[in-house]
Amino acid sequence: MVLNELGARINGALQALSKESVIDSKAVDALLREICGALLESDVNVRLVHQLRENVKKQINMDDLATSSNKRKVIQTSVYDELCRLVDPGVQPWAPRKGKQNVIMFVGLQGSGKTTSCTKLALYYKRKGMKVGLVCADTFRAGAFDQLKQNASRAHIPFYGSYSEADPVRIALEGVGKFRKDRFDLIIVDTSGRHKQETELFLEMEQIAAAVKPDNTVFVMDGTIGQAADAQARAFKESVDIGSIIITKMDGHAKGGGAISAVAATGSPIIFIGTGEHMHDLDRFSARPFISKMLGMGDLTGLVETVQDMQLDKNTDMMKNIAKGVFTLKDMRDQLQNILKMGPLGKIMGMMPGMSPEMMQGFDSDESSKKLRSYMCVFDSMTEKELASDGKVFEDEARLMRVARGSGVRVVEIQALLHQHRQFGQIVKKMGGPNGMLGKMNPQAMQQMAKNPGAAMNPNMLKQMGGMSGVQKMVQQMGGMSGMQNMMKQMMGGGSGGAGGGMGGMQDMMAQMMGGMGGGGGGGGMGGMGGMQEMMAKMMGGMGGGR
Ligand SMILES: Nc1nc2c(ncn2[C@@H]2O[C@H](COP(=O)(O)OP(=O)(O)OP(=O)(O)O)[C@@H](O)[C@H]2O)c(=O)[nH]1
Numbered sequence: 001m002v003l004n005e006l007g008a009r010i011n012g013a014l015q016a017l018s019k020e021s022v023i024d025s026k027a028v029d030a031l032l033r034e035i036c037g038a039l040l041e042s043d044v045n046v047r048l049v050h051q052l053r054e055n056v057k058k059q060i061n062m063d064d065l066a067t068s069s070n071k072r073k074v075i076q077t078s079v080y081d082e083l084c085r086l087v088d089p090g091v092q093p094w095a096p097r098k099g100k101q102n103v104i105m106f107v108g109l110q111g112s113g114k115t116t117s118c119t120k121l122a123l124y125y126k127r128k129g130m131k132v133g134l135v136c137a138d139t140f141r142a143g144a145f146d147q148l149k150q151n152a153s154r155a156h157i158p159f160y161g162s163y164s165e166a167d168p169v170r171i172a173l174e175g176v177g178k179f180r181k182d183r184f185d186l187i188i189v190d191t192s193g194r195h196k197q198e199t200e201l202f203l204e205m206e207q208i209a210a211a212v213k214p215d216n217t218v219f220v221m222d223g224t225i226g227q228a229a230d231a232q233a234r235a236f237k238e239s240v241d242i243g244s245i246i247i248t249k250m251d252g253h254a255k256g257g258g259a260i261s262a263v264a265a266t267g268s269p270i271i272f273i274g275t276g277e278h279m280h281d282l283d284r285f286s287a288r289p290f291i292s293k294m295l296g297m298g299d300l301t302g303l304v305e306t307v308q309d310m311q312l313d314k315n316t317d318m319m320k321n322i323a324k325g326v327f328t329l330k331d332m333r334d335q336l337q338n339i340l341k342m343g344p345l346g347k348i349m350g351m352m353p354g355m356s357p358e359m360m361q362g363f364d365s366d367e368s369s370k371k372l373r374s375y376m377c378v379f380d381s382m383t384e385k386e387l388a389s390d391g392k393v394f395e396d397e398a399r400l401m402r403v404a405r406g407s408g409v410r411v412v413e414i415q416a417l418l419h420q421h422r423q424f425g426q427i428v429k430k431m432g433g434p435n436g437m438l439g440k441m442n443p444q445a446m447q448q449m450a451k452n453p454g455a456a457m458n459p460n461m462l463k464q465m466g467g468m469s470g471v472q473k474m475v476q477q478m479g480g481m482s483g484m485q486n487m488m489k490q491m492m493g494g495g496s497g498g499a500g501g502g503m504g505g506m507q508d509m510m511a512q513m514m515g516g517m518g519g520g521g522g523g524g525g526m527g528g529m530g531g532m533q534e535m536m537a538k539m540m541g542g543m544g545g546g547r
Contacts, residue, residue, distance in 0.1 A: 006257070007294035009038040010083070014076055014295075023071040032056060035079065042257030043226040044086065048264055052082045080291065087260050088287035093269040094216045094243050096186045098130055103176055103187045103212055107205050107240060108220035109232065110193030113248030113274055115144060117220050118190045119151035120274065120282040121246070126157060130185040135175030136161035137168040137208055140192035148190055155279055158184075168192060169207045176212045189214065202239040209240055216243040219266065223250045223273070226258040233262035242266050248274035251281065327428040330387040332421050333379040340372045374409050375417055381406030390425060391418050 013034040020027050032053050039049045059078045060071075096102035104121070106114045115138070122132040134152050136159065138144035145161040152159035160175035172189050179187045191208055194201040209217065219242040221229060236242055245266065247259045250273045263270055270285045321331055379387065381403045386393055394400050394414075404411045 006038050006042045010035050010079075011295050013038075014079065017075065018072055023075070028057070028060060028075060031075070031079075039257060041255075043229075043255045043261075044257035045227065045230050045261040045264065048086060048261050052086060055082050055085075080295075083291045084287045087263055087270060087285075087290060089263050089267045089269055091267065091269050093271050093286075096125060096130065096215070098128075098185055100185070101180055101183070101187070102185065102216075103189065103214045105172075105189045105191060105205075105209060105212065105214035105217045105240075106220055107191055107217060107236060107242075108193055109222070110141065112193060112220045112222045113246075114138075114193060114220045115147050115151065115190050116277065117218075117246050117248055117272070117274055117282070118148065118188050119155055119157065120279055121218075121272065122152070122157045122186070122188050123155045123279050124272075124282055124284075125186050126155070131183070132157055132186045132188065133175075133179035133182075133184045134159040135172055135179070135187060135189045137172035137175070137189050138192035139166050139168045139171065140194070140204075144190070144192065151279070168204060169211050172208045173211050202235075205240050217241055218244050218246055218271070219268070220246045220248060221259045221262060223247045223256045223259045226255060229258035229262040230265050233265040237266045237268075242268045244268055244271040246270070246272045246274065246282075247285075251275045322428055325429045326390070327421070327425040328388050329379065329382065329391050329421060332424070333376070333387065336372055336375055336379075340376070374407070374413070377407035378403060378409050378414055378417060391421050394418055 013031050016034075017023065017027060017031050036049050036053050039052070040046065056075070056078045060075055096104070106118050108114045115136075118134055122134055126132050134148060134157055136145045136148040138148075145163060148161060149159055158179070160171075160178055162171055165171050168191065172191075176187050176189065189208065189212060191205060192201070217240050219233070219236050219240075221233065225232065233242075233245075245263060245268055247256065247270055250256050260270065273283050273285050275281045275283055317331075321327060386399070394403070400411055400414060403409075404414055407414075
């Protein structure tokens with residue numbers, strides 16, 4: 001069972017409990033049977049599933065729970081906590097510190113996704129502003145160096161390796177030494193894998209570890225390996241000091257439960273999960289947001305981080321424009337380009353509260369990125385003057401035809417894009433300008449907010465709002481799941497009155513949302529619930545504008 005289905009089934013069981021008129025031990029047993037069955041089908045370790053059942057039962061004392069609404073809440077919280085515990089060893093994950101020379105060593109079986117994940121991680125920290133270097137100490141597999149070299153070059157990350165040197169320890173030492181000398185912040189060493197847990201593999205790992213003395217050893221595990229994960233993780237743990245885990249191939253049909261529950265075998269935290277073959281397909285992992293997301297409750301922390309990575313504050317022209325109530329085609333292009341850099345849209349969507357796994361279906365990541373790229377071709381076929389305009393110049397059909405020919409995108413699609421732009425332009429006009437909310441804010445304050453949207457969504461504030469579930473409730477109040485679903489359908493082109501429709505609506509919505517978030521906390525004084533609500537309302541308002 002893939003994780004989305006697992007989430008939906010657990011969610012379904014919890015919802016069913018909410019509908020029960022009498023909550024007694026029979027109802028709890030039925031709930032646990034359904035949840036444990038779903039976990040086992042997802043390959044979660046049998047021992048751990050048994051433990052989860054026992055722990056939940058222990059925590060619930062039916063006699064002490066007076067009202068049935070109280071019972072429901074206690075049971076649901078207990079299940080949620082135990083699910084989190086499954087993937088949380090309670091250890092603070094190690095993270096490289098800027099200004100210090102950090103060395104990470106990657107270990108894992110052959111084909112687990114080590115080399116791919118090395119580059120993904122390097123890119124992740126490069127985006128955070130670190131100077132990152134990659135070392136290929138895999139001399140076992142012919143072609144390993146070429147693969148790393150290719151990946152690293154594509155991501156513009158310096159690399160070190162050798163075609164002639166056969167000693168991996170020597171390469172690792174030389175590579176780390178070189179990058180240390182050049183004052184790199186983060187040095188990632190890729191080691192070789194074997195088909196199975198052979199003595200030579202472990203010996204080699206130990207020797208490299210002794211030579212380069214990594215600050216952290218990352219164990220890479222294939223998410224599709226099922227129940228075998230437990231034994232594999234234990235074997236690695238006995239040989240090297242595993243500090244963190246990356247689970248790969250969690251896209252597609254991976255059940256993932258086996259690998260995820262391997263945290264228990266190693267006692268080390270999962271730090272990232274690989275969700276595809278592309279370089280951006282790496283999601284930061286943390287237990288609570290992961291479980292929340294799996295259950296369709298969103299991941300606001302991830303969303304805030306993604307928005308921060310977009311560095312909206314760097315786009316001062318756009319910030320100034322928005323405050324003035326102006327939104328040019330170039331502003332839209334810059335926004336969409338930022339979104340494109342962040343990877344598949346479906347991933348960002350999945351972080352939003354209220355997006356259940358079913359609602360996420362149909363957000364084909366490749367399709368949405370393809371559409372975004374075609375929009376970039378449209379913008380590239382425009383002149384600087386056209387880009388700096390509000391788009392009205394394209395009422396001239398000859399111009400439109402020229403851009404269609406230049407970009408290879410159909411006229412109707414360009415018209416849809418222009419329509420989306422116009423719609424957002426109207427929102428910006430309302431929000432900006434002398435009388436608009438954003439117009440009253442100074443550009444510095446807006447920039448500050450764009451730089452740190454987390455200020456509006458910091459954990460304290462989330463706590464005040466009753467955590468993620470509080471936010472979810474709020475989102476529901478602001479239009480409810482069905483409202484949201486309808487809106488999504490319309491934007492996907494399935495509903496009546498869907499302007500432009502298709503994925504274009506999605507991109508626009510994201511742009512609007514980002515715009516909304518960027519401006520939402522301007523002035524810094526958001527002030528508790530009201531401010532947050534205002535921001536969320538704006539976010540949702542922006543989303544609604546896609547219709
Ligand atoms: N779908 C998917 N494929 C992945 C992911 N991570 C890696 N892969 C693919 O898995 C295959 C093996 O990945 P590598 O990075 O070469 O594996 P490795 O562990 O370095 O292998 P050795 O160097 O032989 O030890 C490649 O085809 C990757 O594209 C992921 O998160 N999702």
